[in-house]
Every structure is written in structure tokens, then in C-alpha cells.
Amino acid sequence: MxxxxxxxxxxxxxxxxxxxxxxxxxxxxxTGIVLWLILAPLILLFIFSLREGTPWQPGGFTLRHxxxxxxDPQAYAMFVNTVILALASxxxxxxxxxxxxxxxxxxDMPLRNVAWGxxxxxxxxxxxxxxxxxxxxxxxxxxxxxxxxxSLLSWFGIEMAEGPLNIYSLWGMIFLEGIRGVTTxxxxxxxxxxxxxxxxxxAAKVSGASNAxxxxxxxxxxxxxxLLAAGIYSFMSSLESLExxxxxxxxxxxxxxxxxxxxxxxxxxxxxxxxxxxxxxxxLVVSVLLVxxxxxxxxxxxxxxxxxxxxYRPRVIRLGKWRYPAFFAFLVYFTFTIALPALILLxxxxxxxxxxxxxxxxxxxxxxxxxAVLGEDRVxxxxxxxxxxxxxxxxxxxxLSLIVAWVIVxxxxxxxxxxxxxxxxxxxIPGVVIALALIILxxxxxxxxxxxxGTIWLIVIGLTASYIAFGSRTMNGALLQIHRELEEAAQMSxxxxxxxxxxxILPLLLPAFVSGWIWVASHxxxxxxxxxxxxxxxxxxxxxxxxxxxxxxxxxxxxxxGVMLIAALxxxxxxxxxxxxxxxRQQET
Amino acid sequence: xxxxxxSLFLILALLLWAAPCEAAQPNLxxxxxxxxxxxxxxxxxxxxxxxxxxxxxVLPVVREFQKDFxxxxxxxxxxxxxxxxxxxxxxxxxxxxxxxxxxxxxxxxAWTQLRDAGVFVKPPFAYxxxxxxxxxxxxxxxxxxxxxxxxxxxxxxxxxxxxYNKNLVPPDKIPQKLEDCLDPAWKGKFLxxxxxxxxxxxxxxxxxxxxxxxxxxxAENKAVLVRQQTEGLEKIASGEYAMFCGVNYNTTLRxxxxxxxxxxxxxxxxxxxxxQRIHVFKWSKSPATGQLFGxxxxxxxxxxVEKYMDRGFPWNPNxxxxxxxxxxxxxxxxxxxxxxxxxxxxEHARILGLPGVK
Numbered sequence: 029m030x031x032x033x034x035x036x037x038x039x040x041x042x043x044x045x046x047x048x049x050x051x052x053x054x055x056x057x058x059t060g061i062v063l064w065l066i067l068a069p070l071i072l073l074f075i076f077s078l079r080e081g082t083p084w085q086p087g088g089f090t091l092r093h094x095x096x097x098x099x100d101p102q103a104y105a106m107f108v109n110t111v112i113l114a115l116a117s118x119x120x121x122x123x124x125x126x127x128x129x130x131x132x133x134x135x136d137m138p139l140r141n142v143a144w145g146x147x148x149x150x151x152x153x154x155x156x157x158x159x160x161x162x163x164x165x166x167x168x169x170x171x172x173x174x175x176x177x178x179s180l181l182s183w184f185g186i187e188m189a190e191g192p193l194n195i196y197s198l199w200g201m202i203f204l205e206g207i208r209g210v211t212t213x214x215x216x217x218x219x220x221x222x223x224x225x226x227x228x229x230x231a232a233k234v235s236g237a238s239n240a241x242x243x244x245x246x247x248x249x250x251x252x253x254x255l256l257a258a259g260i261y262s263f264m265s266s267l268e269s270l271e272x273x274x275x276x277x278x279x280x281x282x283x284x285x286x287x288x289x290x291x292x293x294x295x296x297x298x299x300x301x302x303x304x305x306x307x308x309x310x311x312l313v314v315s316v317l318l319v320x321x322x323x324x325x326x327x328x329x330x331x332x333x334x335x336x337x338x339x340y341r342p343r344v345i346r347l348g349k350w351r352y353p354a355f356f357a358f359l360v361y362f363t364f365t366i367a368l369p370a371l372i373l374l375x376x377x378x379x380x381x382x383x384x385x386x387x388x389x390x391x392x393x394x395x396x397x398x399x400a401v402l403g404e405d406r407v408x409x410x411x412x413x414x415x416x417x418x419x420x421x422x423x424x425x426x427x428l429s430l431i432v433a434w435v436i437v438x439x440x441x442x443x444x445x446x447x448x449x450x451x452x453x454x455x456x457i458p459g460v461v462i463a464l465a466l467i468i469l470x471x472x473x474x475x476x477x478x479x480x481x482g483t484i485w486l487i488v489i490g491l492t493a494s495y496i497a498f499g500s501r502t503m504n505g506a507l508l509q510i511h512r513e514l515e516e517a518a519q520m521s522x523x524x525x526x527x528x529x530x531x532x533i534l535p536l537l538l539p540a541f542v543s544g545w546i547w548v549a550s551h552x553x554x555x556x557x558x559x560x561x562x563x564x565x566x567x568x569x570x571x572x573x574x575x576x577x578x579x580x581x582x583x584x585x586x587x588x589x590g591v592m593l594i595a596a597l598x599x600x601x602x603x604x605x606x607x608x609x610x611x612x613r614q615q616e617t
Numbered sequence: 618x619x620x621x622x623x624s625l626f627l628i629l630a631l632l633l634w635a636a637p638c639e640a641a642q643p644n645l646x647x648x649x650x651x652x653x654x655x656x657x658x659x660x661x662x663x664x665x666x667x668x669x670x671x672x673x674x675v676l677p678v679v680r681e682f683q684k685d686f687x688x689x690x691x692x693x694x695x696x697x698x699x700x701x702x703x704x705x706x707x708x709x710x711x712x713x714x715x716x717x718x719x720x721x722x723x724x725x726x727a728w729t730q731l732r733d734a735g736v737f738v739k740p741p742f743a744y745x746x747x748x749x750x751x752x753x754x755x756x757x758x759x760x761x762x763x764x765x766x767x768x769x770x771x772x773x774x775x776x777x778x779x780x781y782n783k784n785l786v787p788p789d790k791i792p793q794k795l796e797d798c799l800d801p802a803w804k805g806k807f808l809x810x811x812x813x814x815x816x817x818x819x820x821x822x823x824x825x826x827x828x829x830x831x832x833x834x835x836a837e838n839k840a841v842l843v844r845q846q847t848e849g850l851e852k853i854a855s856g857e858y859a860m861f862c863g864v865n866y867n868t869t870l871r872x873x874x875x876x877x878x879x880x881x882x883x884x885x886x887x888x889x890x891x892x893q894r895i896h897v898f899k900w901s902k903s904p905a906t907g908q909l910f911g912x913x914x915x916x917x918x919x920x921x922v923e924k925y926m927d928r929g930f931p932w933n934p935n936x937x938x939x940x941x942x943x944x945x946x947x948x949x950x951x952x953x954x955x956x957x958x959x960x961x962x963x964e965h966a967r968i969l970g971l972p973g974v975k
Contacts, residue, residue: 283972292973381854381877471712581868
């Protein structure tokens, strides 16, 4: 194994420096770009945290922000709340995602391809609308599900004025964060499920293991790197999430660390970015610790490699009598997490102000909100910008992630562990800081001579920096499952690394690549803070237009635009799924 | 006695000398209009406006302005309404990348920073002087709309009111003043915006103590905090909560027009911020046109401001707010109030017990 490792080494000693640079120009350049994207905001974050004043009028160096941030006992109490919320919601997301990834990828569940595509639809719902839709469903007084449940209970003589459920609670936050995180985890692990070596399952079967035992004793251990990567990503996302805590937790007086940061910063005019940065450092520390833990587990990567040169074809597990119960489980999930929120948003987009759906309320239904939205020229301009931003960001992010993941997983250069850790850090940097870093950089020479300030391309750069953490986690996890022996065989046959990457690695990674692409594109289409900060009159995207409408008191048109965005993204995800299926079939043949 | 006679003589002499001077003083309004016309001829009618409202509210107002001044042939509009965007503007200006807006509004949270960064300049004519020459048909220019330092003129008013659900609040409980939100009947059933929009009441010496006492009552009466007006008004319209204390009049009015079962109560005193405070930017190529637009908005344009923005001055009898505001005290947040925004936000957050306040 030592010899073969040397064969795929990214470190040929006999060559001249120039030849080495020329040979590895693409990985070096890609790594350079990624480092640039990550380090610029990271360095700026540290500078902000150590300076008085504002980004446009910086003062002297100080430790005041750190003292202010970490001398407040409130901060620690809220951090504990946050960890509880993040752990519980991550466990919920992980359990649901693993269950459905298994059902859709490896079993004969009816309509599993359709289910696969539908699993992605929640990604299309912008955070603001997701939270609001659930308040329409589970508000204690007028929430649709509560109204239904009260009617049901009244048949049994139980009369209630409110409830029985209340979304404005800690369990409400956990539930929403949990179901919101499912799609991301699903996409991060689904490739690993598909890429599993069937010989291991067959060995388990031969040994008399049941499906359940095989699942827990073979699948789950093999999926460790992918599950860990997804779990870490989801945990960090929940730690930082502000939308659900603001919409659901804040009215109930349940505060978490992101709420603490938000109010600590916003109560100042101008907002204290230094304090925000100092508080944000805690996320960096948690990220570093988690990535170190992850690398420790994934160190012996060959243990998890299931795609080898021996040929593989993922085996479909027959569920037998559990086929339809499995499908029913999916239907329940689909109804509660996708259909109901989407339908309630559709309902809200058809009426002038919210009332629970009823026969009487049907008289209010009209397409007025849609006419209002479609009558605005800026919506079409924003649509074009949004499509450009989504496609370009997804392509750039996943291409860079693939190459950097290859350098990290397959390379032997020193410092690749550090590179691995660094690629995860942008997830801990607030979007506003990334955008501010780009503004400061691209307004100064020499970057001010690059004509991208004020264009959609600067937004693409900002979004790429923000999503590189997801892309690299996805590609790292998928690459760890491909055994080196395939590349070794190719090298022995005289192929060079670009050819190996293009003809062997990329086809095997395509499902994970496309899944990641869809995730990044969807998140880019709905992302808000970076496009808002980097947006000008000429490069507005739909999410910013949606926010403008919402802030202007136009809830109906906002929901109408949201419904159209969800529909468009749903089509994109279904098309993406079709593509993934087709590619997988080609691989199998 | 002699001294008194001498003084009287001197005053009379001065008056006699000044009277023909004033008569001979050129009409500043005409001068402003002429300069604006010249600017527009030079700029081929291009005039760029920055405000914080949606296009559909601003563009019709600009079109009305164009009817009076057709030489403004090619107006452009940009919306900017978040602090971060204004901060980006400061960074752009500092790096020499000047935006193309000729005139604009500045959000109150960012106003001091923009002023300190030297983004604003005084317009060609002092508003207080200009006020004397406003054509009578344009209506009087209320001095409250003019900045004491002469930087801006306010084109509209942002009034904070109480919105209540008509089905949940019985007629005898309709709020008349902010203190009515503290009725134990509404404990835990009313909304309050955690983004401080009542700074005017906190700043005005006549209302400050009363407001601070009220704010403590808000915390004690378990107000449900929200961050967004639209989100809060949706909750009132749906019947989830009974009232929203301290919300924009114009946003509420829009929902009322849509048929939402919402009532509007103007409290006494009420908070008023000057919205659309028209400043001339230091890089403006059309400062006179900008000043003309501001002056027009504050006077002749008020019916358009009322019609398309619902933000006419409440002291103007032609506005919808006039009968509701009549006889009630308006606490106003001007530049001196904006200067203390930081202090007011901190005080507000502490009383409400918001996270992040020690």
C-alpha cells in the first residue's frame, strides 16, 4: 500500500519546480483561489475584532470587543441553549435524512425516484417564508393544524381556545430546524449510500444478518465519514441559524446565541462589527475542533472506501411487506414538511390577508398578488440575475470543491489538513462579513481595476466563498469512498492526473457532484445577506426583491413570488434528479 | 430719554433702509428653478434619486414632479433601506467610487455616519430663505420639515400608531393612547416591535419620562416582541394577537385597504419621524434640481406623497392622517435626536431586557 500511495502522490520529487508547477497548475490555482476566497474574509474578521471604529473609519487596536463579548454571563447561558437546540435538531435531521437516503437509494420503495426528487423541494423555500408558513400552520390560535385539531377534539367534548400545539416554543424551534436541515444532510450522504460496495452487504446476508442488522452494522459504520461531515455541517448550521430563532423563538422570549449576537450588534448605531466578529470567533473555534475530530475519524480513509477496482453495482434491497409502510412514512414526511408549508404559502399568496382556509374564505381568492408581482419590471431583471448567480456559483463552487477535495484526500503535500480545516471555516463567517471583505478589497487597488464591482460576478464570488464549505465537505466525503486502487491502476496504465480526474474520478463522483451543484444553486437562488450587501440597481436578485416586498408590507406578493420561486426550484431539482438517475444508470451499465 | 430717542431713530432708519432692500431681493424660487433647468439641459434630463421606498410608491411621485418640471426628462430611482447598504455607500465614497445618486434620503441609524463622512452638502439656497418665495399655490412650507442646520428638507412623515384587530378589541377598549396597550386584558396578547421606532417619544423632553415609564410597562405586560412590521401586522389581521403598539401608519393603512379587520388608533402623543429627508450629495451634478424636488415634495407634491406613499404630513388638512392626528401632540425625531440614536437604542434594549444588554 505504501508503494501504491506513492504512485498517486501529488509530490513527484524528480521533476523540476517549473515542470511540477506546470503539471499541477490547475490544482495549485484552484487551491490558491479557494484560499483567497476563505482567507480574505477570515483575516478581515480578525482585524474587525481587534479594532475600534468601523470598517470605513477604523480606529486603534483594542481587546475591548473580546472583553465585552466574553464577560457577559448571558452569552454563555445562551450558548448552552444553542448547543441543545443544535444537537437535538441535528439528530432529528440526521435520523430522517439517513432513513430516506436509504429508502430512496437502496430499496425498492414505490416511487422512490419521485421521492428522491421531492426530498429536495424544501431547499427551495426561503428561510423567511419557511418560518412564516409554519406560524400559519401551528400558531396557537389561528394555526391551521391547531384549528383542525381543536375541531377534532371538540367531537370528543374537549373544548380549547388555543393550541393544543404551540410553534412558539423550544420544541417548535427544534422541529423546524430539524426538518429544515434534512435536505442538506440527505444530499451530503445520498452519494455515499449509492456508492456502497454490495459485497459487504452480501457478506452480511450470507452470515444471516437481517436488513435492519445490515443497516446498522454495515451501512452506518461505512458511512461514518459522510455522516460525520453532514452532521458537523448541520450542527454548525443550527448553531448559527438566526431565521427560525427570530421568527419562532424570539416572540416566545427564547433566546439563543445568534439572537444574542444580533441584538448585541444591532443595538448600536452604527452596528458594532468588531463585537460581532469577536462573538463570531466562538464559531471558528467550534468549527476547528469539529474538523479536527472529523479528520481524526477519517484519517484511515481506506477503511471507508467502498468503490474499488473490483467492480460494483449497488444492490437494491427488497423491502417485501415493508414496501408500502415505507412509502407511507415518506408520504407523512412529505405532507408535514413539504406539502403543508407549500400549500399554506400558496393559500396566503391567493388572499389579501391571512385567514385560515375555509369555505367562507374562498370568496377572497384571487390572482391579484401574482399580477402585482409579474407587473413589476424589476422582477424579470432580478430573475435573469438570479439564474446567472445560481448557475455560476454552483458550477464554480463545485468545480473548486472537487479539485481541492482531491488535493486534500489524495494529495501528499504538507498542510493539506490545514487546507481541509480552512475550507470548512467560511461556514462560520457571517455573510455580511464576507460581503464587507469583498467590498473593501474590490474597492482598493489592484482589485479595483478588475471591472467586477457592482456586477453580478462579485455576488458570485461572495456566494462561492460562503458555500465552499458545503461543496468541499460533500466532495471530500464522496472521494473518501473511492479506493485509491482505481487511480493506481490508471497511473500504471500511463494516464496523467487530469485524465484520471476527468475519466475515472469525476464520473464516479458525478452523483455527489450534481447533488452538491443543486444544493449550492438552490441556496444561491434564495440567499439574501450577500446579494443585498453587494447588490446595486443593476444586479438585484429575486431574494432581495422578495425582502423589499416583505419589508414594504406586501406579504401577499412576497408569498406569490416565493411560490413561483419554489415552483421553479422544484422543477430544477426534479430535472437534477433525472440527470443523476441517468448518470447512475450509465455508470451501472 | 435721549438715549431712548436715539435708539428709536436708529431702528426706524434701519427699517426704512431694509424695506426697499427686501423688495429688491431676487426671487430665490425662480432662481432655483432656473438653475435646475440649466442643470438638466447640461445633464440631458438625467436626475437620480435615492429613497427607501418601493418603486411603485416613488415612481408615480417622481412622474408628478416631472409634470410640473418637464425638463427632468430621465429620472432614475434606487431604493436603499438597510443600514448595511448605507455603510457600503460610505466605503464606496471613501474609495473614490462615487454613486450616481444626485439626492437621497438617509436612514436614521446611518444618518450621523453619513454626515460625519461628509456625504451631504448644503443645497444651493437656504431652505429658510427659500420658504419665503414658495409660490402660494404650492402651499406653505412647514418649518418643522426643515433641518436646523440647513442640510435637508423632509418630504414625508412616518407616523407610528396602534393597530388593533377589530374582532378582538371591543369598541369600549379601542386604544386612545399608548398606555392603553398596558391594560391587563392585553397581557401577552399585544405586539411590540423590538426595532426601536418610537425614538421621537424617547427624545422629546415633553414625552420622554412618560415614554420610559410606558416602555417598562410594555415589558411588564408581557408584550410579544417581533422584528418585522409585516410579520406583526399579519398576526394582527389573522386574529392571533389583539394589537400592535408602535407600527407604521402607512403600512397598516395598506392592509386596511386590503380589507384586513384592522383598526387604526392615533395615540396622543404620537411619534413622528421625517421620512424621505432629501439631502444633496456632495458629488451631485444636479443640486438645484434636487433641492427643487425636495421643496416640491414638502409642499406642492404632498397630495402625490399622500396618494402614493400614504405619508403626507399630518398637519396638512388634505392628508388622511390629519383628522386622526388633529389636536394630538407629535413628538418629532430630528437631527439632534438622530445624533443620540446609539444612546436611545441601548436604553430601549435595556428596559425591554433584550439579549446582549448587560
